[in-house]
Amino acid sequence: MGTNFVINVPATSANIGPGFDVMGLSLSLYLTVQARVEPEKPSSPTNITLVYEGQNSSGLSLDPNSNLITRTALYVLACSGIKNFPHPTTVLVNNRIPLGRGLGSSGAAVVAGVLLANAVASLNLTQQRMLDYCLMIEHHPDNVAAALVGGFVASYLIDVDRSGNIPESEADEAEVLRREREQKAAAADETVKLPPDNIGHFLRLGCSPKIKAITIIPQFELATSKARAALPGSYKTQDVVFNLQRLAVLTTALGRETPDPWLIYRAMEDKVHQPYRMHLIPGLPEILATFNPDNTPGLLGICLSGAGPTILALAVSDFDEIAAKIRAVFDRQPNGGIATEYKVLDIVSEGASCVESSL
Numbered sequence: 001m002g003t004n005f006v007i008n009v010p011a012t013s014a015n016i017g018p019g020f021d022v023m024g025l026s027l028s029l030y031l032t033v034q035a036r037v038e039p040e041k042p043s044s045p046t047n048i049t050l051v052y053e054g055q056n057s058s059g060l061s062l063d064p065n066s067n068l069i070t071r072t073a074l075y076v077l078a079c080s081g082i083k084n085f086p087h088p089t090t091v092l093v094n095n096r097i098p099l100g101r102g103l104g105s106s107g108a109a110v111v112a113g114v115l116l117a118n119a120v121a122s123l124n125l126t127q128q129r130m131l132d133y134c135l136m137i138e139h140h141p142d143n144v145a146a147a148l149v150g151g152f153v154a155s156y157l158i159d160v161d162r163s164g165n166i167p168e169s170e171a172d173e174a175e176v177l178r179r180e181r182e183q184k185a186a187a188a189d190e191t192v193k194l195p196p197d198n199i200g201h202f203l204r205l206g207c208s209p210k211i212k213a214i215t216i217i218p219q220f221e222l223a224t225s226k227a228r229a230a231l232p233g234s235y236k237t238q239d240v241v242f243n244l245q246r247l248a249v250l251t252t253a254l255g256r257e258t259p260d261p262w263l264i265y266r267a268m269e270d271k272v273h274q275p276y277r278m279h280l281i282p283g284l285p286e287i288l289a290t291f292n293p294d295n296t297p298g299l300l301g302i303c304l305s306g307a308g309p310t311i312l313a314l315a316v317s318d319f320d321e322i323a324a325k326i327r328a329v330f331d332r333q334p335n336g337g338i339a340t341e342y343k344v345l346d347i348v349s350e351g352a353s354c355v356e357s358s359l
């Protein structure tokens with residue numbers, strides 16, 4: 001009898017204004033990866049048959065060595081000395097997260113890949129170790145931390161160049177065995193670069209259940225790499241201080257039982273990434289300058305979701321009306337406007353999951 005794993009990973013909205021590469025919210029929109037593992041002996045070089053169903057899959061590679069989900073899984077396996085999937089496996093992907101829109105599709109794919117490897121090879125990785133693997137592929141922690149653990153999440157990376165592994169005494173027996181296994185595998189295969197231990201750290205913050213995430217999603221893709229390339233190499237002190245002040249307030253403001261609209265609105269302003277990405281998202285300057293809690297009932301704050309082009313509006317009521325106002329700005333853009341869709345999403349407290357059953 002074979003085994004079936006169903007992996008669910010939430011979409012994420014990263015940054016939330018001032019928290020560039022720091023903050024993430026996990027959202028009620030999912031990437032689902034089903035792995036059907038047959039008991040037979042290996043059948044192909046990687047043992048993977050990759051199938052996409054539904055939307056958000058056009059242009060994605062079905063080659064297991066290129067596809068982000070299976071490439072990540074193969075990397076995690078290689079770090080444990082396992083060259084390919086242990087048994088013939090059909091990987092069935094249903095992706096409801098639009099690609100290249102700033103809703104963490106790549107982060108979700110990476111998290112799914114790590115959970116997939118963990119499941120098919122029974123690696124028993126801890127959540128912390130899974131995060132290490134995710135960070136070797138997706139180098140900023142905001143999306144992957146929120147997708148992995150769920151909720152409103154703050155995260156940081158250790159300075160890998162200056163930090164070694166955590167002392168053995170802090171790791172339990174299973175962790176020590178896991179390290180030994182990975183280190184042995186890496187020594188045997190010099191092409192595999194193991195993640196250092198504990199590179200990412202996170203904290204789940206409070207978020208009022210009254211808050212919903214309105215996402216206005218333009219019908220064009222913006223690769224995160226392109227939006228990151230638009231950022232400057234250095235910043236003015238006053239711009240960094242501007243963000244730090246707001247970020248400190250935002251970490252607590254969203255968790256209050258009755259959210260304070262103007263406190264949150266101001267705390268979601270940013271001078272570190274949005275100003276440099278304006279030219280990539282027509283309509284963004286007008287959207288950020290126009291809508292506020294006084295003229296838009298229910299609105300708490302508004303910002304670019306991740307690297308864009310999606311707009312994230314946090315709100316406690318009037319969700320459809322808020323979305324309509326923002327969409328109208330995209331409609332008015334030159335040359336026929338920019339088509340959008342919108343989704344009113346919950347901020348979900350549960351992160352990525354993997355459920356096993358018999359086939």
Ligand SMILES: Nc1ncnc2c1ncn2[C@@H]1O[C@H](COP(=O)(O)OP(=O)(O)O)[C@@H](O)[C@H]1O
Nearest residue numbers: 068095099100101102103104105106109223224
């Ligand atoms: N479900 C998926 N399966 C395979 N690759 C994916 C999947 N989701 C995202 N990707 C990869 O990530 C890219 C989008 O990543 P990115 O530019 O960071 O945008 P996003 O803001 O959506 O994360 C896609 O073009 C694709 O290469």
Ligand SMILES: N[C@@H](CCOP(=O)(O)O)C(=O)O
Nearest residue numbers: 014021102103104224306307
């Ligand atoms: N902090 C990153 C977040 C990217 O998120 P994505 O959802 O657009 O992949 C950035 O702003 O570059």
